Amino acid sequence: MLTKATTGRAKRPAKPITLVGVDVYIITEDGIPMFDDYGAFKIEFVSNRGTKVWPGYVSDDLMMVNWYRCRFMATRTVTDADVDTFLTALSKKWKWSAAQKLWNYGDEAGFSKAY
Amino acid sequence: MGKHVITMLPGEGTGPEICEAVRRIIDHSGVDITWEYEDIGLDCLDKYGTLLPEKTIKSIAKNKIAIKGPTTTPIGTGHKSANVTLRKMFDLYANVRPAKLIPVLKRPWDKIDILTFRENTEDSYAAIEHMVSNEVAQCLKVITWPGSVRIAEFAFKWAKANGRKKIQCVHKANIMKMTDGLFLEAFREVAKKYPEIEAGDIIVDNCSMQLVRNPAQFDCLVLPNLYGDILSDLCAGLVGGLGFAPGANIGDNCSIFEAVHGSAPKYAGMKKVNPSAVLLSGVMMLRWINEGAAADKIEKGMNKVLAEGKTLTYDAGGTASTDQYADAIIRAMDTV
Numbered sequence: 001m002l003t004k005a006t007t008g009r010a011k012r013p014a015k016p017i018t019l020v021g022v023d024v025y026i027i028t029e030d031g032i033p034m035f036d037d038y039g040a041f042k043i044e045f046v047s048n049r050g051t052k053v054w055p056g057y058v059s060d061d062l063m064m065v066n067w068y069r070c071r072f073m074a075t076r077t078v079t080d081a082d083v084d085t086f087l088t089a090l091s092k093k094w095k096w097s098a099a100q101k102l103w104n105y106g107d108e109a110g111f112s113k114a115y
Numbered sequence: 116m117g118k119h120v121i122t123m124l125p126g127e128g129t130g131p132e133i134c135e136a137v138r139r140i141i142d143h144s145g146v147d148i149t150w151e152y153e154d155i156g157l158d159c160l161d162k163y164g165t166l167l168p169e170k171t172i173k174s175i176a177k178n179k180i181a182i183k184g185p186t187t188t189p190i191g192t193g194h195k196s197a198n199v200t201l202r203k204m205f206d207l208y209a210n211v212r213p214a215k216l217i218p219v220l221k222r223p224w225d226k227i228d229i230l231t232f233r234e235n236t237e238d239s240y241a242a243i244e245h246m247v248s249n250e251v252a253q254c255l256k257v258i259t260w261p262g263s264v265r266i267a268e269f270a271f272k273w274a275k276a277n278g279r280k281k282i283q284c285v286h287k288a289n290i291m292k293m294t295d296g297l298f299l300e301a302f303r304e305v306a307k308k309y310p311e312i313e314a315g316d317i318i319v320d321n322c323s324m325q326l327v328r329n330p331a332q333f334d335c336l337v338l339p340n341l342y343g344d345i346l347s348d349l350c351a352g353l354v355g356g357l358g359f360a361p362g363a364n365i366g367d368n369c370s371i372f373e374a375v376h377g378s379a380p381k382y383a384g385m386k387k388v389n390p391s392a393v394l395l396s397g398v399m400m401l402r403w404i405n406e407g408a409a410a411d412k413i414e415k416g417m418n419k420v421l422a423e424g425k426t427l428t429y430d431a432g433g434t435a436s437t438d439q440y441a442d443a444i445i446r447a448m449d450t451v
Contacts (some may be wrong), residue, residue, distance in 0.1 A: 002213045003364065011248055011250070013249075014249045015249060016360075017249070022429045023243075023245070043306075047239055047243075048205065048255060049203070049236060049241055049257055049259060049262065050236075050237075050240065050242045050243055051203040051236070057172065057204070059176070059204060059205055059369075060216055061205070061208055061366055061367050061368050061369065062204075062206045063208070063261060063262065063265070065260075065261060065262070067259075067260045069243060070268045098246055100247075102245070105246060105249055110245060110246030110247075111244065111246070112242050112243065112244040112245070112271025113195065113242070114242060115195055115199060115200050115203045115242050
C-alpha cells in the first residue's frame with residue numbers, strides 16, 4: 001500500500017542485496033570465544049569494544065569486556081534459513097545478545113571492518 | 116643507546132620536516148634520547164600494503180613510548196585510520212589535550228587553561244557500523260563501565276597530581292540515558308574518592324556554548340570519545356588553533372604523543388608549517404618521562420621566540436620557515 005511514508009520522502013536507489021555473513025554479539029566471562037565448525041558460516045574475526053582480538057596481535061594491556069562481536073562469513077551461498085539454523089546451533093553453547101546480518105549492496109560491503 | 120629509546124613516527128606530508136625540527140630542538144635540550152625512526156601513514160601503502168607496518172608496531176611495543184607526526188586518514192574508503200588503530204591496539208585510553216593560552220598570541224580572553232581528558236577507545240569509534248537497509252546506516256555507540264571508570268580515574272589522578280581544582284563530566288545523558296548515563300554514573304562513582312577536587316557535570320551542547328562565551332570558567336573536562344574529539348579541537352581554537360595544540364594518548368604501559376592537526380600535504384617539502392604542536396607534544400612527552408627541566412627549557416625558548424615576534428611561521432603572522440623557527444627556539448633555549 002502506498003502511504004506518505006513511502007511516497008513523500010527522498011529515496012536512495014536500491015542495489016541488489018546479497019547475504020554474506022552474520023555479526024553475532026556474544027557474552028562470555030571466559031575470554032576470547034573459540035568456535036566449532038558451523039558449516040555454512042566460518043568465524044572471520046572476534047572484536048572487543050571494536051578492537052580485533054582474534055586472530056593476530058593483541059596487546060597484553062588491552063582491556064576487554066564480556067561482550068564480543070564475532071563475525072561469521074558465509075562459506076557458500078546462504079539464505080535466511082541458513083542463518084536461523086546457524087544461530088540455533090550457536091545458541092546451544094553461547095549466550096548472545098544480538099545478531100546482525102551482513103549484506104553486500106551490489107559489490108559493496110554494507111558493514112565495517114574491525115580495528 | 117641513550118637513556119630513553121623513543122620511537123619517532125614522522126608521518127607523511129609535512130610530518131617529516133616538522134619532526135626533524137622537533138627532534139633538533141629536543142636533542143638541544145640535553146635529554147639523552149636514542150630515536151628509532153619508523154614508518155606510518157599513507158606513504159606506507161605502496162611499500163608495505165598497510166598504513167601501519169608490523170615493524171612500526173614492534174618498535175612501539177618494545178619502547179612503550181612514541182612521538183608521532185601528522186598522518187592522513189582517507190575519508191569514506193577502505194583503509195582504517197592509523198591513529199585510531201594505534202590507540203586501540205595499544206589501548207591508549209586517555210587522550211589528554213591541554214588548551215593553555217600562550218600569552219604572546221593575541222586572543223580575546225585573558226585566561227584559558229583547560230585540560231580535556233577524552234576517552235580514546237570506545238563510543239562510536241568502536242567501528243561497528245552496518246547498512247541495515249539500502250537507506251539506513253547504523254553505528255553502535257559502545258560505552259562500558261570499566262572503560263568509563265578508568266578514564267575518570269585517570270583524569271582525577273592527573274588533576275590531583277597537577278594541582279587542578281575542578282573536573283566536569285561532559286555528556287548528553289538527558290537523551291542517551293543508557294550510554295552517556297553509564298559514563299556519567301561511572302564518573303560520579305570515581306569522584307567520591309576525590310573529595311578534594313570539585314566534581315560536576317555539564318551537557319555537551321551547553322558546554323560548547325559556554326566554552327565560546329566564557330572559557331575561563333573551565334578547568335578539566337572528562338568526555339566520551341566523540342564529544343572529546345570535537346570539544347578538544349574547539350578548545351585548541353580558543354588558544355591559537357591546531358598549530359599550537361599538543362596531544363597525548365596514554366595507556367597503562369604505552370604512550371604516543373602527537374599533534375592533532377593533519378599532514379597538510381599541499382605544503383609538503385615547502386618547510387613553511389608551524390612545528391609547535393608536535394614540539395609541545397614533545398614537551399608533554401618529556402614531562403611524562405620525568406625530564407621536566409628539558410621540557411621547561413623548550414617551552415620557555417618557544418615562548419620567547421613567540422614573544423619577540425620576529426621569527427614566526429606564516430600561520431602566526433610571520434614569514435619564517437620551519438627550520439628558521441626551530442633554529443630561533445634553539446638559540447633562545449640557550450638564553451632562558
